[in-house]
Amino acid sequence: MVGEENFATMNTNQPPSEYFDDGQPGIPISKGRKSAAIGPLQAGPPCCPREPWIQIEDLSISYGNKRVLQEVSLAINRKCITALIGPSGCGKTSLLCSLNRLTDLIPGCRAEGKITIGPIDVRSSTTDVITLRRKVGMIFQRPNPFPLSIRKNIEMPLKEHGVKHRTDRESIMHSALKDVGLWDEVKDRLNSSAQSLSGGQQQRLCIARALALQPEVILLDEPCSSLDPISSGIIEELMASFRARYTIVVVTHNLQQARRIADEAAFFWVTDGVGHLIEHGVGTQVFDTPQHPLTVAFVNGRAG
C-alpha cells in the first residue's frame, strides 16, 4: 500500500531537530515539520500503521474526593487521529489534560496510573514538564491566544524554548502560519493584536503556536465547538492534514466530524458519576458496527 510505504520512509532516519536541542534522541521529531519548512503542510497518507505510542494504564483521575475517571487503559496509535467521544462530564478532557500534565495546575486534581508517550514516562517526577509540554501541544475549546501581537504569540514560546536567533524564529513563525493557512490573511498585520482576529483565525493561530514548537503529539479539546461552521470546517481539514505527521488526540462532541476524521475512536460513558472507557477501536468499527449496547445507543443518537 502506497500510503504505508510513504509512512515507513518518513519514519526512518529521522533528522535531528533543526532548532531544538533537547538531547533526547529517542524521541524523533516528525519529519512533517522538515517538509513544512519548505512548503505548506500537505495531507498525509490516508491510513497509518497501528503502532501504539501513547500507553495509558489504569489511569484514574479525581478532583478532591470526587473521582471523574476510573481505571482507563488505552493505547493510542502513533500518527493516527484518535477521537474521544462520550457525553459531557465523562472525564474526556481530564484524560486529555493528564497527557501533558496540565492536571498538575488544577488544585486538588489527582491522577493515578501510568502514562507513557513513546519512551517518556509522563507521570514520573523526573520528567521535565516543560519539555513534555513542548512535545505534547494542546489546543483548547475556546481559542486562547496571548494578549500580544500575532508575531509575539508564536515567537514568545519559541524564545522561551531557546530559539535564540530572530531569523530562526521568523522562519518557524512563517512556516507555522503557512501550515495553518493563516499566513496570507495576517502577513500584513503581524504586529497587530491577536485578539483582533476572528474566532476561527484565533484558533488557527493557537494551532500554529503549537506547531511552531515542533510537537509530536497534539491534543485538541473540542477545538471546533466555539466556532462557526465554516471555521469549524477549516479546522477539521487541518486536523485531517495532520494525519501521519502528528499523533492527534481529539475530544469532540461532533459525532459526524469524529466519524469523518478519526482513525480510531474511544467511547466513554458515565456510570454513577464516574467516567469509564466503554469501547475503543477503529473509527469505522466504533461508528458503524459498535459492540457495546451503550455505544450503539450513543452513536445513533439515542443516548447521551
Next chain:
Amino acid sequence: MPKPELAPSFPRVHRIGDRLFAMGIWGIAISIVAWFAWFLIDICVQGIPLFSWEFLTEAPRNAGRAGGIGSILVSTLLILAVCLSVSVPLGLGTAILLSEYSARNHRFGRMVRRSLDILAGVPSIVFGMFGNALFCMYLGMGFSILSGGLTLACMVLPILIRSTEEGFRSVPNEYRLAAAATGMSRSATLTKLLIPAAVPGLTVGLVLGIGRALAETAALIFTSGYVDRMPESLLDSGRALSVHIFDLSMNVAGGDRQAYASAAVLVGLLLVINGIASLFANRWLGKKILRQ
C-alpha cells in the same frame, strides 16, 4: 375615503416612581461632583495667589508664616520614595503569592487576606504608634524620614496587595493555560504575561497607596517628626506636607493662607504623581500587552 385616524396602541403612561428614582440618582451624583468642585475651588482661590517659584523652593520662615515650602516638599518626596520602594516590591510579591501560588480557598491565603483587610482598616494613629515603637525606638532610627517612610509602607501595603491581587485574578485563566500548554516556565509566564496583563490592578493599588501615603499626617507626627529644615540624609527628621498643613492651621496663628497654599500644592502633587505612576506602569509593564 378618509383615512381613519390611528389611535396609539399603547397610550403612554407616565410612571412617576421611575422618574423620581432617576432624578434621585442624578441628584446624588451631581451633589458629589459639586461638593468636590466647591472644595477644590476654595483651596485654589485661597491658595493660588501665594503661588510662586519662591514659595515652592524656599525654606519656611517664622514657623511657616513666611517663606516657602521647599524643604517640606523635599521631605515629602523622600518619605514617599522610601515608602514606595519598600512597599511596591513587597506588595507585588505577596500579591503574586496569593493569586498565583496559592489556591483561592487555601487556608493560608484566606488567613493572609483576612489579616490584610483588618490591617487596611486600622486607624493611622495606631500605625504611628507602632512605627514609633519599632522603627524609631527599637531599631534606633529615631525621628527620621526613614522611619516615616517605613511606617507608611506598612500602612499602604494592605491596599497595595489587595488591589494588585485583584489585578492578577482578573487576568483570564486561559492565558495561564495557554502558557503552560506551550511549555513556558512559571517565571516566564509571570514576567512576560501575567504581570503586564495585571497592570490595571497594579495601577489602582499604586494610586490608592500614593494617595493614602501623601495624605497621612497622624502616623508621620510620631515617626518622621516636625523639623522643617532641609533634610540632609534619610536619617534626618523631615516634615511632610500634610503635617505642615496641620501645624499651620492648628498651631500657628496667622498661618492660614500658607496652609491653603500648601494644601493646593498637595492636591496638585497628588494628581501629578498619580499621573506619572499610571503612565510609568502602563509604559513600562503594560507596553507588551495589546488590548483589542
